C-alpha cells in the first residue's frame with residue numbers, strides 16, 4: 153500500500169483518479185488528487201483538470217507507489233472538487249473489466265472508464281441526482297416468471313445442461329428453433345435463484361431491441377414490474393441513458409437489454425449474460441477502444457462468476473472452434489459447451505434453397521426469368537417476398553462512354569453513388585454530395601449513364617416488372633417497397649416501414665442486410681439474394697463467413713409461420729442468383745449445413761495460420777500522403793525490432809499496405825497486420841510498443857493519427 157502520510161507536503165489523503173484523457177496525451181493513466189477524507193476505490197468524484205472540472209473514478213492505488221513529487225521540491229496536489237453523493241462506488245468487478253479492456257485494446261484506462269459512464273453523470277448537480285436516485289426502487293423476485301410452455305426435447309436438453317454446468321455455452325440453434333425461449337427460461341431461473349440477481353441481454357443492433365424488449369417485458373413485467381427491465385443503446389437520450397445506468401448500478405433493474413455498450417454497465421449483482429446473434433460484427437466497436445462486446449462478455453462472466461450464454465444460428469468461427477466437442481485426438485475439446493437445437497419449432501421447415509446459374513440466363517437479366525415467375529406467382533396469391541441486395545443507391549457509379557469519366561469522389565478513392573430519388577451523387581465514405589451533372593463534366597457529352605445497380609434501381613425495376621400483377625383476393629396492384637439506410641434516416645421511419653410490411657401493404661420488400669436480420673415477418677415465403685457473389689472473392693478472409701451468415705439469416709425470414717405456409721400450400725424458398733453455382737459455400741447453404749461450411753473454413757484457416765488459429769492486430773496510420781502513413785508504420789516496426797520488444801520473436805509483422813479504400817475525406821490510410829500464434833506474446837508486444845509509437849509520432853510530419861485494432865473484424 154501507499155501510505156499517504158509518507159508524503160509530507162500533502163495534507164489528507166492521496167487519491168488515484170481515472171479521468172478521461174485522450175490516449176495520445178502525455179498524462180499517465182491515473183492522476184493524483186488530495187482529499188480530506190479517504191474515499192474507497194470506485195467512488196465517483198468531480199476533479200479539476202486544467203481549467204475544467206471533470207468526472208473521475210477513484211481507482212485502486214497503483215501497486216508500485218508513483219513518485220508524486222520530485223525529492224526536495226514541494227508539490228501541492230490539487231484537491232478533488234466533490235463526491236457524487238448517493239451513488240455507491242463502482243465495484244471491483246466493474247473496475248477490473250475496465251482495466252482489462254483498456255489493457256487488452258491498448259487504450260488509456262481513464263478513457264475506457266469514462267466512456268463507460270453515462271455522459272449526464274457529469275452534468276447533474278447534487279440535488280438533481282438525488283431526485284433521480286429516489287425514484288429507483290428494487291423489484292421483487294419473480295415467482296411465476298417461468299412460462300408454462302412445453303419445451304421441445306432440444307430446448308429441454310439445452311436448459312438442463314445450462315442449469316447443470318458453469319459454461320460458457322454456445323447455443324447453436326436454427327432460426328426459429330426457440331433460442332429466445334431458452335434465454336428467457338435461463339433468465340427466469342437466475343432471477344428466482346437469488347433475490348438480487350440481474351441478467352444482461354446483448355443484441356447486435358438497436359433495430360432489434362424493440363421486438364425483443366416487448367417479448368421480455370411481456371414475460372417479466374407482470375411479476376417484476378415495468379421498471380425491472382431497462383434498455384441501453386446509443387439511440388437513447390442522455391436522460392434515458394442515465395436512468396437505465398442508475399437502475400442497473402443500484403440493482404433496481406433486474407434485466408438490462410442493450411447493444412454492445414451495455415457490456416460496460418455497472419451491475420449490483422450480475423448473474424447471467426446472454427449474447428444473442430453472437431457472430432454479429434456489430435459487437436465490435438469501430439472507434440476509440442475497439443472492443444468486442446462478445447469477448448468482453450466471456451471475460452466478465454468468468455471474472456465475476458456470471459453464466460454466459462452465446463446464441464446463434466451461424467456462430468462465429470472463433471466460438472465454433474472454441475466449442476468443439478472432445479474427440480480422441482483432442483480429448484479436452486473446446487472451452488465452451490456447445491448446445492445444438494437444429495429443429496425449428498414455431499416456424500415450419502427451413503426454406504428450400506434454389507440456385508440460379510446466371511451463366512444460363514438471358515444476358516443482362518437482373519432477375520432470372522424463373523425467379524421472376526416465382527415472385528409473381530407468390531405475389532398473386534397474396535404472399536410476400538423479400539429481395540436482398542447489399543448495395544444502396546441507384547447505381548454505384550455514373551460513367552461517360554465518350555471519355556470514360558467516372559463519378560469519382562473528389563476526396564476519396566471511391567466512386568460517388570448515384571441516388572436517383574434526389575438526383576444526387578453521394579460518397580458513402582465521406583458523405584460528400586453533389587447534384588448529378590446534366591452532361592459529362594470532362595467532355596460535355598450529355599449521354600452519361602449509370603453502371604451497376606443498387607437497391608433503389610432494383611426497387612424501380614421490380615415495380616416495372618410487376619406492374620400488371622394483381623394481388624388476390626383483394627384484386628389490387630402489387631406493391632414494391634424498399635428498406636435501407638436511405639429510407640430509414642428519419643426517426644421512426646424504420647418502424648413505420650416495417651409496420652407496413654407486417655400489415656400486408658407491401659408485397660415485395662427490397663432492401664439491404666438491414667431487413668435480413670431478426671425480423672419476424674409472418675407472411676414472407678420467398679427470399680431472394682440477387683447478387684451475392686461479391687463476397688466469394690473478397691480480400692477479407694472473413695467475407696465468406698459473413699456471407700453465409702447473412703444468407704442463412706435471410707433464409708430464416710421465409711416461412712416463419714408454419715400455419716400460414718401450410719394453408720398456402722407452397723413450401724418457402726430461398727433463391728440465389730450466382731455466376732458460381734458450384735461454389736462450396738452455396739452447396740453447404742443449400743443443405744443449411746453450417747457445420748460443413750465451418751469445417752471447410754476452419755481447415756482453410758488452419759492451413760493458412762489465420763484466426764482462430766492465430767491472433768491478429770492491426771495498426772493503422774492516417775496521413776496527408778500514403779508515403780507518410782507507410783513510413784510511420786515501417787519506422788514503428790523497425791523501432792520494435794531494434795528495441796527487441798518482448799514477444800517480438802513470436803509476432804509476425806507484415807509490410808504496410810494501403811487500405812482497400814485508400815483515401816477517405818482527403819486522408820490517406822495505410823495499415824500493418826500483426827499476427828501471432830500466441831495471444832500473450834502479441835499482447836506483451838503491443839503493450840511495450842505503445843511507448844515507441846508515441847515517441848515515433850513527432851518524427852512524421854503530415855501524420856494525422858494512428859490507432860491499434862486488436863482482434864480486428866475486417867482486414
Ligand code: ADP
Pocket residue numbers: 301302303304307325326327328329330331332333334497498499
Ligand atoms: P429463435 O430465437 O431461435 O429464433 P424463438 O425462441 O423466437 O426462436 O422461437 C420461434 C417461435 O417459436 C416463437 O414464436 C416462439 O414463441 C415459438 N416457440 C419457441 N419455443 C416454443 C415451444 N416450446 N412451444 C411452442 N412455441 C415455441
Ligand code: ZN
Pocket residue numbers: 552553554555556557592593594595596597
Ligand atoms: Zn465525357
Ligand code: ZN
Pocket residue numbers: 561562563564566579580581582583584816817
Ligand atoms: Zn468521399
